[in-house]
Amino acid sequence: MILKLKQQNPASAGSAPVTDTPTVVRGVIDDIRANGDQSVRAYSEKFDKWSPASFRLSQDDINNIISSVPQQILDDIKQVQENVRAFAMAQRASIKDFEMEIRPGVHLGQKNIPINSVGAYIPGGRYPLLASSHMTILTAKCAGVPHVTACTPPIAGKIPANTVAAMHYAGADDIYILGGVQAVAAMAVGTETMKKVDFIAGPGNAFVAEAKRQLFGEEIGIDLPAGPTEILIVADEHADPFTVATDLLSQAEHGPDSPAVLITNSQSVGKKTIDEVNRLLEILPTADVAGVSWDRLGEVIVVENLDEAYEIADEYAYEHVQILTQKPREALEKMSNYGALFLGEKTCVSYGDKCIGTNHVLPTRGAARYTGGLWVGKYLKTVTYQEVTSPQESGELGRLCGRAARAENFEGHARSGDARAHQYLGDKFDWI
Template identity: 90%
Template sequence: MVLKLKQQNCSGAGPAPAVDTPTIVRGVIDEIRAKGDDAVRAYSEKFDKWSPTSFKLSQEEIQHIISTVPQQVLDDIKQVQDNVRAFALAQKASIQEFEMEIRPGVHLGQKNIPINSVGAYIPGGRYPLLASSHMTILTTKCAGVPHVTACTPPIAGKIPANTVAAMHYAGADDIYILGGVQAVAAMAIGTETMKKVNFIAGPGNSFVAEAKRQLFGEEIGIDLPAGPTEILIVADEHADPFTVATDLLSQAEHGYDTPAILITTCKTQGEKTIAEVERLLKILPTADVAGVSWDRLGEVIVVDSLDEAYKLADEYASEHVQILTQNPREALEKMSNYGALFLGEKTCVSYGDKCIGTNHVLPTRGAARYTGGLWVGKFLKTVTYQEVTSPQESGELGRLCGRAARAENFEGHARSGDARAHRYLNDKFEWIE
């Protein structure tokens, strides 16, 4: 049985899309492709009212900006980055290079090569997302990427000093105060003053996400298709409704389009959580945003058992799944579709967002059904190589290749195999004199 105490109300209040985002983004990209820096500057002036002599910060400017940041903020940035670095390096260590000899003289190998250059987009706008510097730039550098270009927009016409500090300590090689489509397009295409990158990572608004989508493939690789933040909580009757409500709202404040879902085995739990959410919205400073998401996309669902809860949660395939039950680690065995799991009352999604060390760039809109989140492996190309040193084995492989290729009517492929069978095993072929 599934009982919905609260359903989505997509007709509720909140900003509605009033622009053709793909067309606007395509126009910006095309103009930057044609006019380079001149177009970048024009769009920065238009969208951000920002047109400095140089968008790129010099090392002297970076050090001056960092000197304005409170020491406690700098200390916290370094501590969080220590956590992210430790986890990313452990991930890298888990990706093994190897070489094996599958037959005498037949060697196959795997090698991990960092991408040559990566562009990191660090959002601004409503919130300066320092954490995105850790998650994108630092993880990239842990993978061994030689050069990282990082862009972040000005906020209300000012340089976001805290963000610049985080970008610098994360290891960015070049830092630009530049935002939006113009930043993504400049990194992807390259201009007179900005080198083209091979890959772009980092979250952003709908325009940034659309720019990455349009540039993906032909110009660059990207981390993940971006979408609104999502939170889903699985709770039993023992969970604290105050904690459940607080954690739902912690993600709902991201924007007007954040699904915040509770699946519980206890109707009383669901009712108390709804009441707590309504109470907390009256005192939450970001209620003007969180309240819209809760009204439009909040759900509270009652099911008969935890097995049913896990099954339903898997169908949602949410970005963040928080488990508030007596045995939270059960979810590791019961669930398979999620961006990241947060196990137990002592753990919250905000830890993952801001400080614990795992990456907060995660799949949304059901993408968790087929991919995980951003990790150090995204910045490595896992390539293969092969070498045959045995004449006998090369000839035997030639015979096998000839038969396999002709079964597919690939005569040219077959003859490459024939040539080895002829040379090393003295096989005779009509086409070889």
């Protein structure tokens, strides 16, 4: 049995005005592809009221900006980046190059090569997301990426100094104060003053996400498709409704389209959580955003047992899944579809977002069914190589290749094999 104490409000969810985002984005991309810096500047003036002599910050600019940042913030940035670096380097160490000899003289190998150039987009609209600098730039550097171009928009016509500090300490090679589709397009196609990148990572609004989607494959690789932040909490009868409510709202404040879902085996916990959410919204400074998200997309689902809760949670396949039960590690065995798990009441999604060290760029909108989030491996190209040094084995492979290729009617492929069978084993062929 499933009891929904609260569910999404379809009427409210559909009340927002409709914008043809793909068409708008395509127009901007095409314009920048045709006109380069001139169009980048025009869109920056239009969307951000920002048109400096140079969008790129010089080293002197960076030094002056960082000098304006309070020392405590700088120290915190460095501490968080130490956490992110430690985890990312451990991930990198887990990815091995190898070579094996499958038969005498037949060598197969694998190498993991960093992408040559990466673009990192650091959002700055509603909130300056310093943490995205750690997650995108620093992780790329841990993977060995030689050059990272980083873009972040101005906020209310000003340079976001804290974000610039985070980008610099993360290892960005070039920092641009440039936002939106114009930043993504400029990095992807290249302009007179910005070198084209091979890959773009980082979250953003619907227009940034659409720009990445349209440019993917055509111009660049991307980390993953991005959507609104999601949180799902699985809680048992021992969970504290205040903690549950606080953690739900922590993600609902991301935007008015951020779903927050509780699945619990306790009707009491469900009802008390709703009461706590309503109480906390009266005092939360970001209630104007979080309240809209909760009203439109909040859900509380009561189930008979935790096995059912885990099953439903897997169907949602949400970005962040928090486990507030007496045995939170059960979720590691019971669940498979999530961007990241947060186990136990001492852990919260906000730790992952801001400081604990794992990456916060995660799959949304059900993408957790087939992919994980951003990690060191996303910045690596896993390539293979092969070498045959034994004449006998080359001839035997030639015979096998000939038969396998002709079974698929690939005569040209077959003859490459025939040539080795003829050269090394003396086989006779009509065409040779």
